[in-house]
Amino acid sequence: MRLLGRGGMGVVYEAEDTRLGRRVAVKMLTAVEGLTAQDAAWERFQREARALARIEHPGVVTLYDNGVHDGTPYLVMQVLDGTSLAELVLHSGPLPVPAACTVALGIAEALEAGHHKGVVHRDVKPSNVGTTRGGRVVLQDFGLARLAGEAAITRTGALIGTPQFMAPEAMRGVLPGPAADWYGLGACVFLMLTGELPFGQTADVGAIMERALGDGIRPLTGTGGLPQSLAGLVDELCRQDPERRLVDPRVVRDTLVPLTYGGTQTLADLVKRHVRDEAV
Structure with a gap:
């Protein structure tokens, strides 16, 4: 169609x-x-x-x-009615904390379900997160890199993952595990709260990788206007070392749930406004 x-x-x-x-x-x-x-x-x-x-x-x-x-x-x-998280943030700017936490919780629960079945997403990024007009959050392209076969993809020159949201260990050539998905979640939450890409507005893959493997994503702890429990969660998810990274779904849930009050309706309103503006 x-x-x-x-x-x-x-x-x-x-x-x-x-x-x-x-x-x-x-x-x-x-x-x-x-x-x-x-x-x-x-x-x-x-x-x-x-x-x-x-x-x-x-x-x-x-x-x-x-x-x-x-x-x-x-x-x-x-097929989903709505828009991607990438488009939503581009259109709306930083999301209100309840909406951002609602999206983050949706991603976290989807990752937990996939990991429970032994499937790693490997490419958690805003364009793979669907948000519907009803405020539902849906993770897309789960396990797509593995489904198609990494060797075949590499032969075509397609990059497995997106540098702005790719875990440092994946950049170093290590086969991504569940910890890489939790890093992707942290990077997505960083985008939702700040309206900024984790490593700035640049298309230079080399520069992004240098920053990702150097100082990493800047900490949000101490940022005014953000609940410090949420800022700390993002920092823990975005740790460069997968051995030290937060990968406990229960801790993620316990931090996010108290901050989601009213988030589903706020998210639905933002999506509907974006869809309406796009139609106009």
Whole structure:
């Protein structure tokens, strides 16, 4: 029906499921073209897709189907009404604390559900966080790098992850684990609270990596206007050393929940205003 977006991994279309009469999102993984149903890589793709389908959580986008078309693997997923967190912050600026904590809590619960099933997201970033007009938070592209196969992606030159939100250990070439996802959450919360990218407005990957592996994301503790428990949480999530990074979902929840009062409605209002402005 229409193009929804493009990225390093592929292209996403809104489509109609003609059998069931519903709208869906179809993601063509153009970064890994050339598959056939007889390839070992295709069997692996199918295995990983089944692993993703086992994540049943309202905060994780639902996977309906998968297949291969002219050598390009594709995923058929739930389509969301609303906008991405990246677009929302770009349009609205820093989010009110209750809305930011509501989004953060949604991401954290989705990560916990995925990790419980043994699936690491590997690319937690604002453009992969959907926010709906009802104030729902949905994490998209869960495990997509693993699904498509890192080796195949690397051959195409596509970067696994986004430097602004990529954990330092992943930049060093270490296979990302759950701790890398929690770093991504911390970087997303930094963006929501400050309206700023973690390493400034630059497209220079080298400069971003130098800052990420050097001083890291600047601490928020001591920042005026922010609850210090929240500022401390962000700092703990964004620690460079994964061994010292906060990775306990219970601590994350206990810090965020008291700060979410009214956040769902505030988030819904912000999303609806953004969607309306975009339509106009």
